[in-house]
Amino acid sequence: MPLLGLAQLPINGRLNPLLKVSLNIFDSHTVYTMIEQEELRPLYNPWGPITTTIKSNRLVSHTYDSIIFYRWTSPDGVFERGRIMARLVAEMMEKNRRRVWLDQWEMRRDTTSDQVVRQISDIFLCIPKVIILAAPGDWDRFTNADDIHRWEWELSLQSDKKIWILRYGVPETTQAPSKEQLAADLRHHSTRLADLAMKGNIQVRVLTMDNLNSVLIEKLNPDGGLVLVPPACSTLPNKAQKRVIDRLHALNDSIVFAQVCDDGSPIDSLSQDLAYSASKKIDLGYDGVEINIGGPMLQKIIDETSDSSTAVAMILKVVDAVATLVPTDQVGIRLVPFSNVESQQQPLEFFCTLIESIASQLPTLCFVHVVAHARFDDFEYPRNASLDKFRGALASASNSIAFISADAYEPETASTIAARTQDLVAISLPAEVDLNLITTLRQGAPYEVAEATADRLKAIRSTFQTGKEYVLEWPSEQERKVFGAMNDLDRYLGELDPALSYEGTDKKVVWRKSCWFASEGISHPFLDTEKAIAAFDGDLHDGLAGLQALQDPSVRQSMVYLKNVLDSALVTTSAAVGIDKDMIQRCTVRYRIIKYTAHAGNPGGIGLHPDGNLLSALITNGDGLRVYDLDGTVRYPGYNGTIMMGGSTLYRWSQGHYPPTFHDVTTNKDQVKVSIVAFFNFPDLVTIPRALKSGSASDGGFFHDIRVIKEDDKLPHGQLSPLWDVIIDKHQLVLPPAVTAK
Ligand SMILES: O=C(O)CCC(=O)C(=O)O
Numbered sequence: 001m002p003l004l005g006l007a008q009l010p011i012n013g014r015l016n017p018l019l020k021v022s023l024n025i026f027d028s029h030t031v032y033t034m035i036e037q038e039e040l041r042p043l044y045n046p047w048g049p050i051t052t053t054i055k056s057n058r059l060v061s062h063t064y065d066s067i068i069f070y071r072w073t074s075p076d077g078v079f080e081r082g083r084i085m086a087r088l089v090a091e092m093m094e095k096n097r098r099r100v101w102l103d104q105w106e107m108r109r110d111t112t113s114d115q116v117v118r119q120i121s122d123i124f125l126c127i128p129k130v131i132i133l134a135a136p137g138d139w140d141r142f143t144n145a146d147d148i149h150r151w152e153w154e155l156s157l158q159s160d161k162k163i164w165i166l167r168y169g170v171p172e173t174t175q176a177p178s179k180e181q182l183a184a185d186l187r188h189h190s191t192r193l194a195d196l197a198m199k200g201n202i203q204v205r206v207l208t209m210d211n212l213n214s215v216l217i218e219k220l221n222p223d224g225g226l227v228l229v230p231p232a233c234s235t236l237p238n239k240a241q242k243r244v245i246d247r248l249h250a251l252n253d254s255i256v257f258a259q260v261c262d263d264g265s266p267i268d269s270l271s272q273d274l275a276y277s278a279s280k281k282i283d284l285g286y287d288g289v290e291i292n293i294g295g296p297m298l299q300k301i302i303d304e305t306s307d308s309s310t311a312v313a314m315i316l317k318v319v320d321a322v323a324t325l326v327p328t329d330q331v332g333i334r335l336v337p338f339s340n341v342e343s344q345q346q347p348l349e350f351f352c353t354l355i356e357s358i359a360s361q362l363p364t365l366c367f368v369h370v371v372a373h374a375r376f377d378d379f380e381y382p383r384n385a386s387l388d389k390f391r392g393a394l395a396s397a398s399n400s401i402a403f404i405s406a407d408a409y410e411p412e413t414a415s416t417i418a419a420r421t422q423d424l425v426a427i428s429l430p431a432e433v434d435l436n437l438i439t440t441l442r443q444g445a446p447y448e449v450a451e452a453t454a455d456r457l458k459a460i461r462s463t464f465q466t467g468k469e470y471v472l473e474w475p476s477e478q479e480r481k482v483f484g485a486m487n488d489l490d491r492y493l494g495e496l497d498p499a500l501s502y503e504g505t506d507k508k509v510v511w512r513k514s515c516w517f518a519s520e521g522i523s524h525p526f527l528d529t530e531k532a533i534a535a536f537d538g539d540l541h542d543g544l545a546g547l548q549a550l551q552d553p554s555v556r557q558s559m560v561y562l563k564n565v566l567d568s569a570l571v572t573t574s575a576a577v578g579i580d581k582d583m584i585q586r587c588t589v590r591y592r593i594i595k596y597t598a599h600a601g602n603p604g605g606i607g608l609h610p611d612g613n614l615l616s617a618l619i620t621n622g623d624g625l626r627v628y629d630l631d632g633t634v635r636y637p638g639y640n641g642t643i644m645m646g647g648s649t650l651y652r653w654s655q656g657h658y659p660p661t662f663h664d665v666t667t668n669k670d671q672v673k674v675s676i677v678a679f680f681n682f683p684d685l686v687t688i689p690r691a692l693k694s695g696s697a698s699d700g701g702f703f704h705d706i707r708v709i710k711e712d713d714k715l716p717h718g719q720l721s722p723l724w725d726v727i728i729d730k731h732q733l734v735l736p737p738a739v740t741a742k
């Protein structure tokens with residue numbers, strides 16, 4: 001198949017504005033960011049007492065028929081395979097109208113038994129059937145009682161659930177063993193597992209490529225285009241890869257590139273290894289190769305080479321080596337710059353220099369593919385950070401190398417960029433969730449969010465209609481980073497002086513250490529000048545303290561990370577309650593960090609209140625937050641995700657449709673708790689728009705003047721009084737007389 005110049009790729013007879021560049025079921029943006037250098041640490045015995053209480057969880061609102069545990073445990077390369085399998089099996093089952101929870105929890109070598117037990121037992125409560133994907137290597141790991149994979153088996157087999165064991169990676173002719181054979185097999189490695197297997201309700205099946213083939217082939221982009229096949233696919237048997245290539249070549253004008261990625265081998269042999277595997281890919285029938293500058297070794301170079309020109313030179317050497325074995329116009333490179341900046345390694349300029357150097361050294365290179373988002377399944381990630389810097393860098397060095405930008409674009413954004421630039425634009429994350437998305441869009445159908453997203457939005461909406469909070473849970477990788485960042489804030493706040501403040505409608509006295517940061521909107525940077533802080537609504541003292549805090553590089557880094565998490569939750573929740581995109585962009589955010597402290601023996605806390613703004617996103621690392629429902633229940637949201645709450649402005653704007661979430665905080669005197677709250681609100685508007693949904697006839701008589709709202713909010717007998725009456729009555733509260741007096 002002749003290689004077409006990318007710019008000539010015709011889609012529906014015209015130059016392609018939306019190009020599917022990844023074979024999404026296989027895509028693997030992040031796996032390589034999880035490289036660890038640590039040794040395997042001894043882990044605790046998982047069968048000790050389980051102290052973790054089971055929290056309300058995300059599965060309850062849906063009914064799933066089964067769960068597939070799928071863990072990735074870097075960096076042995078096997079995870080990638082497991083992930084494809086999990087995904088494909090889930091799809092096979094979903095075709096049969098079974099709802100599958102694909103549990104993609106990242107397990108690390110330092111994951112503790114407690115975390116495993118918590119996660120699994122939590123999920124077990126609401127799932128009738130467990131599917132275990134068993135790779136050939138698993139058995140060998142079962143002699144090690146500390147192996148996290150083994151705990152998972154043990155917990156599963158110990159449960160009263162129906163278990164399906166799907167073996168994969170075995171020769172296609174393997175017969176599924178009986179339960180007895182399975183137990184006998186396991187007995188060589190672990191008597192306990194064997195005994196459990198004999199007792200349990202188990203079905204064993206063998207999963208062959210043929211089982212999967214129909215799903216696999218069906219999912220291949222039927223419209224053709226440039227398909228960048230990621231490494232996971234390249235690790236399939238050659239026969240399977242050929243099938244994929246053939247299928248894609250049979251489609252209109254498809255060009256198929258394989259992603260090649262270093263396997264972590266030492267730098268000396270890296271260039272040769274990569275060049276060799278790239279040439280093998282061409283022999284196999286691929287039209288070209290995409291070098292992923294993000295595999296373990298290259299990433300290590302980027303992370304650890306302090307001198308950036310040395311790092312650039314080392315990477316250039318690798319790219320160059322590939323280009324000696326594969327024609328340069330069949331070589332592209334893939335970069336994921338933002339994920340690096342997040343963990344503060346090389347600055348973005350490094351990637352610009354890298355792009356410029358590669359482009360001038362290899363002027364006939366096929367493309368530079370820059371991926372903006374960095375997380376798997378994070379399809380609502382609002383960063384959409386501009387890639388113009390990188391575009392500019394490439395343009396300054398070459399006018400023939402194609403630039404491909406990939407992000408969680410929506411069709412409008414993608415079209416705008418396609419119209420504004422000469423670039424190829426890839427919708428990556430939404431297409432990963434909805435595999436037919438690109439085809440649908442090309443056919444001119446309206447953009448609809450994927451079913452899973454739609455379900456989530458619906459769940460948020462119905463929760464908010466009852467005035468309750470909604471918790472957007474974190475994947476465990478994120479959880480780890482969030483708590484790391486929270487510890488950092490804790491450290492910083494610990495050095496500030498505590499201040500007394502009177503909070504909540506009941507004017508409870510609080511001791512807290514606090515400061516705030518602000519931004520002009522989602523994905524805007526933090527305000528960085530005294531003038532901007534002074535102009536922003538809020539107490540100046542704490543605002544200036546926030547400005548000071550940003551001078552501390554580690555606080556800044558942690559805040560940037562937490563901001564991303566909070567912003568993402570705000571975008572999702574805004575979409576759920578119907579705040580339109582323009583408004584989302586215009587709303588400002590104040591991020592307050594708080595450390596509750598005891599003072600003179602008095603515990604810290606905040607009195608009962610609803611927040612006054614549109615939406616609040618809260619991350620906290622300790623107990624103390626309490627939510628008062630309108631139905632009289634009291635709940636403690638816990639801290640395994642971003643807690644979303646409606647505010648009184650949303651209540652008014654939605655004309656009473658979304659009651660605000662009433663909450664308070666009580667911490668005892670020995671307790672440490674740090675919180676960060678993102679208050680999302682209209683920008684300096686004096687009056688709020690009349691109705692959340694355009695076309696609403698009446699405005700429900702609610703105040704629209706923000707200043708009036710602020711005053712009114714402080715009182716339980718203002719516009720919120722019908723709600724306060726319910727709360728006071730259902731929870732049998734007694735507010736201080738000064739507060740209740742009209
Ligand atoms: O720290 C918390 O858990 C909640 C803080 C809060 O409600 C607020 O600052 O409005």
Ligand SMILES: [Fe+2]
Nearest residue numbers: 609610611663
């Ligand atoms: Fe609050």
